Amino acid sequence: MNNTDPTSFQSILAGVKKLREQKGDISSQPPAQAPVDTSSTKESSTVQERQQPRRVINSFNQQRPPSGSTDNEQGTKRPYQNQGPGKTVLVNTTQKENPLLDKLKNTNWRYVSSKGGTKIYYDYLVKGRSVLFLTLSYHKLYSDYITRRMAPFSGEEDDILIFVVDDSNSEESITDITKMCMFSGFTLLVAFNFEQAAKYIEYLNSA
Incomplete structure (x- = not known):
């Protein structure tokens, strides 16, 4: 007489074992998987990438990647500094007290100074272009300063003057500075704060 309860867990296991022995345990083999066609998936992702507009990040729109963004899968933060x-x-070390340097965040820079018989005439050297710096308030105190600073340059129209308007009644002074730049071969860049002046240098260095 079979006293095994057909609803017990042991009875169920015994029945499953007996069926596997009879069928050679065929049911235990995993079914073969059909090959997956990835061409349509790749094509769909490519179309989506083309449809998404790329954000242009530059020195003037002041857009920045979010703080948690990464440049690769290893989690390396996107470097802002230019390399090389x-x-x-x-x-020039004469610019050490210039507030512009505190705003110069996105560009590598280092100090240089005149040594021996080598005289440095520029305030900033950006990709081979000499840049002079002047504020309106300083120009009102020393009107001949910028004339003396421009004198050693060749006038090849490759030099730049960044002029920060940090005082009122600037129209006459800007007119005078514009004339000086025209006759001395300087390109005039007018900024209305030190942050904008720093953006000029960043842009020149990235161009």
């Missing part, structure tokens, strides 16, 4: 000696802005 050709991308390093040279800063």
Whole structure:
């Protein structure tokens, strides 16, 4: 007499074992998987990438990647500094107290100074272009300063003057500075704060 309860867990296991022995345990083999066609998936993702507009990040729109963004799968943060000696802005040590340097965040730079018989005439050297710096308030105190600073340059129209308007009644002074730049071969860039002046240098260094 079979006293095994057909509803017990042991009875169920015994029945499953007996069926596997009879069928050679065929049911235990995993079914073969059909090959997956990835061509349509790749094509769909490519179309989506083309449809998504790319954000342009530059020195003037002041857009920045979010703080948690990464540049690759390893989680390396996107570097803001330009790399390589050709991308390093040279800063005359006479500019150490210039508030512009505190705003210069997105560009590599280092100090240089006149040594021996080598005289440095620029305030900033950006990719081979000499840049002078002047504020309106200083120009009102020393009107002949910028004339003396421009004198050593060749006038090849490759030099730049960044002029920060930090005082009122600027129209006459800007007119005078514009004339000086025209006759001395300088390109005039007018800024209305030190942050904008720093953006000029960043843009020149990235161009």
